[in-house]
Amino acid sequence: MTILGIETSCDDTGIAIIEGAEQEGELRFRILAHNVSSQASLHAPYGGIYPSLAKREHEKNLPLVLSQALKEAKLSSVSPKIDAISVTVGPGLSPCLWSGVNFANNLAAQWSLPLIPANHIEGHILVSLLREEEDFFILPRDASLFPMLSLIISGGHTQLVLAKAFGAYEIIGETRDDAAGECFDKTARILGLSYPGGPAIAQQAELWRAKHTAQIQKSKFEIKLPRPMEHTKDYDFSFSGLKTAVLYDYQSRPEEERKSSEYVQEMAYNIQEAIADVLVKKTMQAARTLGVASVVLGGGVAANTRIKAKLSSTLSQEMSETKFFASKPSLSGDNGLIPAIAGLAHASQKTSAPLEANPNLRVG
Ligand code: KG4
Ligand code: ZN
Numbered sequence: 001m002t003i004l005g006i007e008t009s010c011d012d013t014g015i016a017i018i019e020g021a022e023q024e025g026e027l028r029f030r031i032l033a034h035n036v037s038s039q040a041s042l043h044a045p046y047g048g049i050y051p052s053l054a055k056r057e058h059e060k061n062l063p064l065v066l067s068q069a070l071k072e073a074k075l076s077s078v079s080p081k082i083d084a085i086s087v088t089v090g091p092g093l094s095p096c097l098w099s100g101v102n103f104a105n106n107l108a109a110q111w112s113l114p115l116i117p118a119n120h121i122e123g124h125i126l127v128s129l130l131r132e133e134e135d136f137f138i139l140p141r142d143a144s145l146f147p148m149l150s151l152i153i154s155g156g157h158t159q160l161v162l163a164k165a166f167g168a169y170e171i172i173g174e175t176r177d178d179a180a181g182e183c184f185d186k187t188a189r190i191l192g193l194s195y196p197g198g199p200a201i202a203q204q205a206e207l208w209r210a211k212h213t214a215q216i217q218k219s220k221f222e223i224k225l226p227r228p229m230e231h232t233k234d235y236d237f238s239f240s241g242l243k244t245a246v247l248y249d250y251q252s253r254p255e256e257e258r259k260s261s262e263y264v265q266e267m268a269y270n271i272q273e274a275i276a277d278v279l280v281k282k283t284m285q286a287a288r289t290l291g292v293a294s295v296v297l298g299g300g301v302a303a304n305t306r307i308k309a310k311l312s313s314t315l316s317q318e319m320s321e322t323k324f325f326a327s328k329p330s331l332s333g334d335n336g337l338i339p340a341i342a343g344l345a346h347a348s349q350k351t352s353a354p355l356e357a358n359p360n361l362r363v364g
Contacts, residue, residue: 005340008100009092016336086343090361097357123338128298173235204268
């Protein structure tokens with residue numbers, strides 16, 4: 001079947017068209033079109049996402065991204081050969097979700113097509129499991145993946161999701177305040193780095209690490225950041241204290257020192273290490289206690305090579321039998337494949353009734 005996926009849960013307007021089917025227990029599909037319009041530069045001056053601005057941009061971009069996608073897939077814009085429209089209904093920012101859901105409802109009425117509601121977190125999990133073979137993408141569905149533990153980290157979410165089977169999810173831990181990506185974004189702003197802060201911090205951190213590893217540079221500022229909730233027995237996270245510690249350290253330094261590239265690089269390195277330490281520690285604690293068969297890393301922050309490498313190496317050292325899956329960096333951020341794949345996996349949930357957005361939707 002051919003599915004058109006629409007994603008607008010945050011600040012990316014994504015549309016993908018995929019064609020696939022279940023084959024020998026796996027979902028096999030081809031990507032016919034995959035287009036994302038990013039609003040990052042628009043939100044940069046605010047250091048975070050401005051929901052009403054994001055909604056207006058989604059409404060402006062959706063028809064443009066759709067026409068690009070139909071063209072790429074060589075489909076008619078009057079009555080395209082599509083079997084269903086899958087749209088992200090939650091979780092996410094309410095005005096943003098509604099712009100995608102309203103657009104999907106109108107398209108479905110215009111083209112007389114059924115709709116499939118997609119959960120954004122499940123979509124991130126499924127995208128992270130994909131394997132590429134020639135021009136096909138394959139979503140494994142075998143029972144040996146379970147129990148499966150997913151760490152989904154983005155600008156809006158930090159969740160540990162346990163799955164006993166596809167569709168049988170339970171959130172076993174999540175952030176009590178800021179999300180991991182939000183912590184990257186907010187601390188980057190303190191340091192005067194660009195938005196989105198994650199890639200900016202990662203880049204500065206790598207500059208420092210390269211010099212440090214080559215023993216060209218020693219730690220100069222003796223920065224000590226906390227690892228919030230590292231030792232608690234639950235699987236929850238907290239990142240707002242880390243952000244405050246960065247702010248206090250920054251404010252305690254003379255202007256000349258805190259504006260120096262050496263300080264920014266060393267602080268960026270320490271921020272990335274603190275976030276990576278907490279994420280890896282909590283994920284390993286859950287993986288061990290629950291005896292999972294696979295660990296999945298997804299969401300925009302999964303593009304961070306340090307977090308991915310640290311989780312992967314700790315897992316192979318301590319639980320070598322456990323499989324590790326991480327989304328391709330090009331697919332870790334928000335995009336139309338997220339709802340398209342969730343839609344293909346839940347094709348049986350097709351409905352002819354208009355959908356509603358649910359900003360607080362929980363997976364499971
Ligand atoms: O999943 P996503 O595209 O959108 C949300 O659902 O939030 O994630 C965006 C987040 C931003 O906070 C951004 O700073 C972060 O992902 N991010 C990164 C990296 N690339 C993007 N964080 C750390 N390292 C990266 N390389
Ligand atoms: Zn996301």
